[in-house]
Amino acid sequence: MSSIFSNGFYKAVFDACSDAIYVIEPQSSKIVDANTRAWLDLGMSREQLLEHSVVTLQNDVENEEHWEMIAAEIIKADPFTFIGRHCHQDGTFFPVEVYTSVVEFEGRQLFISIARNLDLTTSQREEFRTKDARLTYALNEAADGLWDWNVTTGEVFFSPQLKRMLGYLPHEMTPTLETWADSIHESDKTRVLDSLDSHLNGHADSYKAEYQIRSRSGDYIWVRDRGRVCQRNEAGEAVRVVGMCHDITHSKGLEEQLREQASHDDLTGLLNRRAGYIHFKQQLSYAQRYQQQLTVCLIDLDHFKSVNDNYGHLVGDAVLAHFVGLMRHTLRKSDSLMRWGGEEFLLLLPNTDSESAIKRINKLKDEIKENPVTLEGGELSYTFSAGLAGYPGHSQTFDGLIKCADDALYRAKESGRNLILISEDNRNVE
Structure with a gap:
């Protein structure tokens, strides 16, 4: 042009x-x-x-x-x-x-x-000679989102970077404490405001908090927020507080991913044995507190070693994933399935007696029989054996329930496999 x-x-x-x-x-x-x-x-x-x-x-x-x-x-x-x-x-x-x-x-x-x-500009260079102007410049130019709160008036300066972090335009975000507080996720708000009050009242050296805050789009991001009182009046009351807010959404995602990897099995996505122990104890504690029944079921896929030997480990993995998929489709939301090791799984059926548990697991057997694993060039059928034990009838302890279920599973495998057996030990094993 x-x-x-x-x-x-x-x-x-x-x-x-x-x-x-x-x-x-x-x-x-x-x-x-x-x-x-x-x-x-x-x-x-x-x-x-x-x-x-x-x-x-x-x-x-x-x-x-x-x-x-x-x-x-x-x-x-x-x-x-x-x-x-x-x-x-x-x-x-x-x-x-x-x-x-x-x-x-x-x-x-x-x-x-x-x-x-x-x-x-000459005025800008002159202004930078004062300490407060250097702070103002830092608030505008730092990479993190920064804020400056006048406690007396309630006015809060939100830096351009903080606004951009939350997706706002430069003229948006009303400069008040309520703008910030109302954007904190409800599950975090009380904890965050208590932490801020603790610092204002002199009970903590600084204000520090990690929480979720709502962006302009309505989505929440994770931030690490830090601040400190930089001015108090003669009565010792906070007059001015400055702080820095850093977006940690990505690191929180990685943290959650690592936590997931530490507690879940990579192949099936189920809780692994270590996390399963913790969950089992929580479920048992719940059953004890509310005097409910709890059925524990150990499941083992039959002749699984031969599947790996004859078809390879990729097919073996496909069988495991197929089994877990059918289990999730059949089980209730309250039921818990964990990978106990190899081709062995632990199933918890809360508020369920052993007879009802057998009916539920037989339903799963029917699902597997009607839906074999689809492979290139054909289909692969498989079966499983299961051993059941119930709280409080067979045992009232974690170790006792596992032992009773394991003994029942062993008998099912020794008796020809593809069976569901209930523990014969009614002595309330400890």
């Missing part, structure tokens, strides 16, 4: 302006013209600058979708003020304060943005 400002006087004013001026196409954010200060600030030639858009030049505009939201706000709030950072040709950034207005020219809507380079 040819230069819009071609008339002599206006062109001279345009180029002589000490602030950068950009003419922007609202739909694409493309720079269609700019003055001399604009490309000098960016370390570019005019030709290089006109190849760019707001998305590529403004570090605080993330993508085209983000620009669409900003463009809509510019049209609605004309003129629109934006604090951000421009990308220099050498890869560095510098802070800018941008004022954007909407103009109509020859039937075309355009944005006119005046961008003041804050690094170049």
